[in-house]
Amino acid sequence: MEQYILSIDAGTTSARCIIFDKQGNVRAMKQRELHMVYPHDGWVEQSAREIWEVQRTVCQEAIAALAIRPEQIAAIGITNQRETTIVWDKQTGEPIAPAIVWQCRRTASMAEDLRTRGLEPYIRKTTGLLVDAYFSATKISWILDHVTGARHRAKRGELLFGTVDSWLIWNLTGGKRHVTDVTNAARTMLFDIHAHKWDAAICRELDIPMELLPEVVPSSGVLGETEAQLFGAPIPIAGVAGDQQSALFGQTCFEPGNAKNTYGTGCFLLMNTGDKPVESHNGLLTTVAWEIDGKITYALEGSVFVAGAAIQWLRDEMGLVKQSADTQALAQSVQDTGGVYFVPAFTGLGAPYWDPYARGMLIGLTRSTSRAQVVRAVLESLAYQTADVLRAMQQDAGIALQTLRADGGASANDFLMQFQSDLCHVPVTRPACVETTAMGAAFLSGLAVGFWADFSDIKRTVAVSRTFQPQMDSAQRMKKLAGWEKAVSRCRDWA
Numbered sequence: 001m002e003q004y005i006l007s008i009d010a011g012t013t014s015a016r017c018i019i020f021d022k023q024g025n026v027r028a029m030k031q032r033e034l035h036m037v038y039p040h041d042g043w044v045e046q047s048a049r050e051i052w053e054v055q056r057t058v059c060q061e062a063i064a065a066l067a068i069r070p071e072q073i074a075a076i077g078i079t080n081q082r083e084t085t086i087v088w089d090k091q092t093g094e095p096i097a098p099a100i101v102w103q104c105r106r107t108a109s110m111a112e113d114l115r116t117r118g119l120e121p122y123i124r125k126t127t128g129l130l131v132d133a134y135f136s137a138t139k140i141s142w143i144l145d146h147v148t149g150a151r152h153r154a155k156r157g158e159l160l161f162g163t164v165d166s167w168l169i170w171n172l173t174g175g176k177r178h179v180t181d182v183t184n185a186a187r188t189m190l191f192d193i194h195a196h197k198w199d200a201a202i203c204r205e206l207d208i209p210m211e212l213l214p215e216v217v218p219s220s221g222v223l224g225e226t227e228a229q230l231f232g233a234p235i236p237i238a239g240v241a242g243d244q245q246s247a248l249f250g251q252t253c254f255e256p257g258n259a260k261n262t263y264g265t266g267c268f269l270l271m272n273t274g275d276k277p278v279e280s281h282n283g284l285l286t287t288v289a290w291e292i293d294g295k296i297t298y299a300l301e302g303s304v305f306v307a308g309a310a311i312q313w314l315r316d317e318m319g320l321v322k323q324s325a326d327t328q329a330l331a332q333s334v335q336d337t338g339g340v341y342f343v344p345a346f347t348g349l350g351a352p353y354w355d356p357y358a359r360g361m362l363i364g365l366t367r368s369t370s371r372a373q374v375v376r377a378v379l380e381s382l383a384y385q386t387a388d389v390l391r392a393m394q395q396d397a398g399i400a401l402q403t404l405r406a407d408g409g410a411s412a413n414d415f416l417m418q419f420q421s422d423l424c425h426v427p428v429t430r431p432a433c434v435e436t437t438a439m440g441a442a443f444l445s446g447l448a449v450g451f452w453a454d455f456s457d458i459k460r461t462v463a464v465s466r467t468f469q470p471q472m473d474s475a476q477r478m479k480k481l482a483g484w485e486k487a488v489s490r491c492r493d494w495a
């Protein structure tokens with residue numbers, strides 16, 4: 001009987017389940033969109049219950065679509081939107097508040113307070129992160145502050161915190177396992193990435209009882225099994241990683257200096273830095289790439305909050321395109337943007353600026369600006385933000401990138417890929433299967449159960465489908481980048 005790996009890809013905009021065979025082919029894929037809630041300016045929430053129920057449904061649908069028996073699934077891998085914070089009741093399994101999504105800025109003032117109290121150097125050294133509302137720590141504290149009796153209950157061990165991986169594992173195992181993997185733990189701003197444990201001092205500063213926190217497990221290794229009635233038989237859960245680390249693994253960035261950029265809701269550029277954490281002096285994050293066989297690999301990360309989300313905004317709020325994919329032909333229908341720049345700082349700016357008070361901006365409009373030019377400016381903004389991050393990363397790592405490996409929903413856009421290559425003056429490759437996030441989790445779990453033997457075995461399953469070579473001359477490139485820099489300076493410190 002043929003064996004498969006089932007990968008759970010719990011993204012921000014959608015829940016996906018992909019079933020891979022040994023050759024790395026997608027044999028079944030089911031996906032459903034998730035609702036986002038924006039209750040106030042800068043706030044972003046989701047229903048934790050919906051995250052679980054939709055995810056369970058797509059898994060059941062994918063298994064049914066391939067018409068396989070549960071025994072044919074050798075293992076499950078999980079990858080997830082990171083930082084998103086869920087607190088639930090240990091007894092009933094019910095969330096005590098909506099999930100606070102990674103993009104949510106409601107705790108910006110709490111982060112500022114930590115900085116004012118002089119805690120940033122300690123937090124930065126310990127966690128590898130900047131002090132920002134992006135990470136889970138201030139979000140947990142906010143829930144404990146705003147849900148009546150929550151802090152008291154947390155101290156009594158009645159509540160549990162988890163990022164989306166934790167929440168899914170808790171539900172998949174019928175409440176038997178409260179764990180998170182080391183890559184997700186590294187995004188909470190509570191985890192010591194050097195000592196590999198939760199940091200008591202930071203928890204104390206934020207008044208977060210440590211009883212809330214999950215056990216931290218490696219990214220590859222059997223951590224439990226699913227409840228039998230969910231899929232018809234218990235299935236081992238053997239790999240977990242945050243979606244960006246998972247994409248790094250799925251792109252087989254196994255060597256120090258290898259880097260990938262994922263163009264999803266946000267844009268996340270990660271570079272493997274080997275077994276040593278590299279400190280950033282340019283607004284990047286030091287993070288855990290994965291832990292396998294007791295060995296931790298680190299990465300540098302540039303996190304851009306709004307990328308594909310700006311394309312969705314064009315489609316859903318502005319009505320300028322019917323589908324995200326329409327942006328490609330429109331952008332290609334004009335020579336340039338006619339001097340128009342778009343800065344998608346809807347929820348502030350992430351790396352390398354870290355300005356929670358920046359807001360979105362369209363600048364350089366004239367009476368002759370066309371719809372196609374505005375659409376092109378929005379697409380170009382994804383590439384400009386990436387160029388900013390890549391410049392910072394090359395400085396921090398002291399490495400000139402040879403190739404940028406692209407993936408994620410918006411990497412399907414040929415215009416964007418070409419413009420990215422032009423702007424960064426580096427070849428951009430797109431893999432044959434752009435589902436590298438889900439593949440990463442599949443690989444991590446497959447390694448744990450011997451489905452794939454080692455890294456070389458995994459590498460054989462991955463192929464590049466297209467390489468975009470830089471074509472723009474350097475004078476034009478410099479002019480465009482200078483215009484972008486000016487545009488960014490105009491939208492800073494606005495809200």
Ligand SMILES: Nc1ncnc2c1ncn2[C@@H]1O[C@H](COP(=O)(O)OP(=O)(O)O)[C@@H](O)[C@H]1O
Nearest residue numbers: 011013264265308309311324325408409410413
């Ligand atoms: N052809 C395309 N051109 C530009 N953007 C696209 C295209 N296809 C999808 N997108 C954008 O990619 C995003 C979805 O990417 P995905 O990797 O599925 O995101 P996530 O994992 O964050 O849920 C959406 O924001 C969508 O607007």
Ligand SMILES: O=P(O)(O)OC[C@H](O)CO
Nearest residue numbers: 011012081082264265266
């Ligand atoms: O849902 P994505 O793919 O945009 O990823 C979200 C990130 O994990 C947030 O840090």
